[in-house]
Amino acid sequence: MDNLEWVFVLAVNFNFYRMKQFLIYGLCISFLCACAKDKVNDNVVLECFDEVSFSQEIEPLMNQSCVGCHSSASQSGGYNFEGYVNIANQANQILGAMQADGFQLMPIGGPPLSDSLIKHFQCWIEQGTLDN
DSSP states (O other): OOHHHHHHHHHHHHHHHHHHHHHHHHHHHHHHHHTOOOOOTTSSSOOOOSSSOOOIIIIIHHHHHHTTTTTTTHHHOOOOSSHHHHHTTHHHHHHHHHTSSOOSSSSTSEEEEEEEHHHHHHHHHTTTTTOO
């Protein structure tokens, strides 16, 4: 092979490598973006068929996602989310922070809550923040 043929072979191989690399990066980015949150249509009317239990569903969610920073010992931002009374009295603010609707998105430093968990919390509010 002469020098011109080698240049052509190298150019073809380099372009193939770059194209393959571009496709791999593109697929990875699209996969990560697709998995960021649940894909729940926000235009859907909220339908809460089952009664949401504070002690079985809401309190464990708050303990897992919020109480680490918002407890009686560490009232970050002045909020304490331990116990029914504290959570029920601040339910709309909590929902606003979960949705970043007029509040800073929570939990800070962690992944946002899934849309399905947020809708579940919203159902609890719609049902009257029952202590059950």
